[in-house]
Amino acid sequence: MTSPxxxxxxxxxxxxxxxxxxxxxxxxxxxxGVITGFLGPNGAGKSTTMRMLFGLTRPTAGTITVGGRGIxxxxxxxxxxxALLDARAVHPHRxxxxxxxxxxxxxxxxxRRVDQVLDTVGLRDAADRRAGEFSLGMLQRLGIATALLxxxxxxxxxxxxxxxxxxxxxxxxxxxxxxxxxxxxxLFSSHLMSEMELTADSLVVIGQGRLIAEATLDEFVRANxxxxxxxxxxxxxxxxxxLQGAGVAFTAQPDSSFLVTxxxxxxxxxxxxxxxxxxxxxxxxxxxxxxxxxxxxxxITEYEGLAA
Amino acid sequence: xxxxxxxxxxxxSVRSTWIxxxxxxxxxxxxxxxxxxxxxxxxxxxxxxxxxxxAESLKGFLFAQLIIGMLGALSITPEYGTGMIxxxxxxxxxxxxxxxxxxxxxxxFGLVVGLATSVLSFAVVQLMLTGxxxxxxxxxxxxxxxxxxxxxxxLTLVALLGLALGTLVRSATSSLALLVGALLLVPALGxxxxxxxxxxxxxxxxxxxxxAAYAVVPVDGMxxxxxxxxxxxxxxxAVSIASHATFRVRDL
Numbered sequence: 001m002t003s004p005x006x007x008x009x010x011x012x013x014x015x016x017x018x019x020x021x022x023x024x025x026x027x028x029x030x031x032x033g034v035i036t037g038f039l040g041p042n043g044a045g046k047s048t049t050m051r052m053l054f055g056l057t058r059p060t061a062g063t064i065t066v067g068g069r070g071i072x073x074x075x076x077x078x079x080x081x082x083a084l085l086d087a088r089a090v091h092p093h094r095x096x097x098x099x100x101x102x103x104x105x106x107x108x109x110x111x112r113r114v115d116q117v118l119d120t121v122g123l124r125d126a127a128d129r130r131a132g133e134f135s136l137g138m139l140q141r142l143g144i145a146t147a148l149l150x151x152x153x154x155x156x157x158x159x160x161x162x163x164x165x166x167x168x169x170x171x172x173x174x175x176x177x178x179x180x181x182x183x184x185x186x187l188f189s190s191h192l193m194s195e196m197e198l199t200a201d202s203l204v205v206i207g208q209g210r211l212i213a214e215a216t217l218d219e220f221v222r223a224n225x226x227x228x229x230x231x232x233x234x235x236x237x238x239x240x241x242x243l244q245g246a247g248v249a250f251t252a253q254p255d256s257s258f259l260v261t262x263x264x265x266x267x268x269x270x271x272x273x274x275x276x277x278x279x280x281x282x283x284x285x286x287x288x289x290x291x292x293x294x295x296x297x298x299x300i301t302e303y304e305g306l307a308a
Numbered sequence: 309x310x311x312x313x314x315x316x317x318x319x320x321s322v323r324s325t326w327i328x329x330x331x332x333x334x335x336x337x338x339x340x341x342x343x344x345x346x347x348x349x350x351x352x353x354x355x356x357x358x359x360x361x362x363a364e365s366l367k368g369f370l371f372a373q374l375i376i377g378m379l380g381a382l383s384i385t386p387e388y389g390t391g392m393i394x395x396x397x398x399x400x401x402x403x404x405x406x407x408x409x410x411x412x413x414x415x416x417f418g419l420v421v422g423l424a425t426s427v428l429s430f431a432v433v434q435l436m437l438t439g440x441x442x443x444x445x446x447x448x449x450x451x452x453x454x455x456x457x458x459x460x461x462x463l464t465l466v467a468l469l470g471l472a473l474g475t476l477v478r479s480a481t482s483s484l485a486l487l488v489g490a491l492l493l494v495p496a497l498g499x500x501x502x503x504x505x506x507x508x509x510x511x512x513x514x515x516x517x518x519x520a521a522y523a524v525v526p527v528d529g530m531x532x533x534x535x536x537x538x539x540x541x542x543x544x545x546a547v548s549i550a551s552h553a554t555f556r557v558r559d560l
Contacts (some may be wrong), residue, residue: 051394054394054401055397055401056394056397056398056559056560057559057560058559071401072401072402074401077398077399077401078398078399081398082398083394083395083398085391085394085395085398086394088390088391089390089391089392089394089395090390091318091321091322091386091390091392092390093321093322093323093324094318094321094322098317098321101321102314102315102317102318103314103395103399104314105310105311105314105317106310106311106314106396106399107310107399107400108310146395149399150399
């Protein structure tokens with residue numbers, strides 16, 4: 001990293017096209033050393049927000065800044081903030097190395113950075129192949145390489161996991177972890193909750209351009225998922241009596257287990273033990289984050305009917 | 309300097325640049341030879357007075373200028389087509405700097421291709437005329453060097469015009485349509501308009517006026533070489549200013 005990482009801050013950011021707000025009074029922060037997941041359904045305004053950070057699209061109102069400055073106010077933008085905005089944005093006739101060289105030169109970077117980032121993303125052997133022959137996975141790697149060229153402290157990645165195979169997804173997760181551990185600010189977007197679950201430390205969830213939630217992943221899970229406990233006893237009738245006696249709400253499941261929503265697994269275990277009931281199974285069940293995400297964005301997802 | 313280097317890397321690393329450069333030179337030579345071959349077999353006495361062997365040898369500009377205009381347009385339109393313009397502006401947030409670098413590289417490349425086109429076409433056709441015992445122009449003849457420089461500048465300005473139009477319309481196909489209109493259709497059809505309009509198009513339409521820059525013998529009803537070049541420069545500057553203004557404020 002050539003300069004200490006700064007945070008990203010959106011402050012009442014708004015973008016309207018005609019009368020339609022694509023981004024609507026959106027405020028959030030992404031901090032150094034943290035992987036911030038920027039989550040929302042397709043069309044929620046994620047890409048527009050990221051493009052406003054780079055001055056590609058002008059906000060109708062509000063600001064989005066890096067270290068308190070707009071992109072135009074940065075002394076050395078390429079060494080401060082890197083971007084993957086669209087992995088397909090390559091000239092098909094240019095080789096990977098030429099593509100990177102053009103950007104390295106534009107920012108006045110040492111041309112050795114080209115080989116270094118190609119090594120980092122595992123494209124060394126494809127350096128002299130035309131980008132038009134690349135798979136989407138390779139293009140994503142080339143896009144990451146472009147973002148890393150200036151060794152910036154802030155990385156903004158739009159759907160970086162899109163089109164990657166499981167090995168590629170694991171690779172980029174590890175890479176983002178390593179980059180965050182070095183103290184960099186990482187903001188990456190996705191429309192899939194499952195991609196966030198294993199990658200993001202912090203979440204910014206938006207729908208229809210508006211903020212739905214901003215929290216650490218743990219907080220988000222705790223605040224939005226309903227805890228439940230699945231319990232099965234050798235004699236369900238005894239267990240049912242015991243739970244009723246303890247005033248714990250439960251519902252009987254088809255497989256003769258009970259789904260307890262009023263108490264955690266320790267409480268249920270204690271109740272059973274006190275009555276001397278042998279348990280076959282006692283497990284915490286959590287609503288999947290995907291379900292939570294869909295529930296949260298349900299009301300405001302504009303094109304829900306079309307997207308399905 | 310760094311942005312210039314970057315733009316040069318972009319230009320030289322795509323095949324279409326070199327195909328266009330070679331086609332511009334090649335098509336100009338071929339068309340000019342074809343045009344002049346009409347005269348082979350004519351007795352020197354049959355050549356009309358005021359015949360301009362230099363202008364004759366640059367007739368292939370008619371087509372070559374389109375290719376050179378597209379060279380300029382293609383320095384920006386693929387960035388829109390692919391979306392690369394976004395990343396280009398991440399590395400060079402100043403839109404004016406990016407566009408100025410593109411214009412400089414296009415001008416330099418246009419100058420070289422324009423010079424090659426002019427000089428080669430001139431040389432080949434003069435050799436052919438000499439071989440046919442027809443009056444040919446030599447590089448040292450009065451006005452010839454000026455005309456070759458004028459032709460080079462004409463093609464360079466057309467390349468810049470192509471860049472400006474490409475920046476405005478953001479698509480190669482639309483750029484080509486505009487260039488065909490500005491370079492071929494309007495000069496051909498404009499003078500046919502009635503009265504004052506026809507006169508104006510025949511004399512002052514920028515690319516028509518600019519063609520005076522590479523004539524040695526003044527053509528009746530045309531502006532002088534200096535004035536013609538200035539009109540074309542003014543037009544190229546005006547379109548460039550408009551494209552720059554648009555490029556600066558437009559959302560990508």
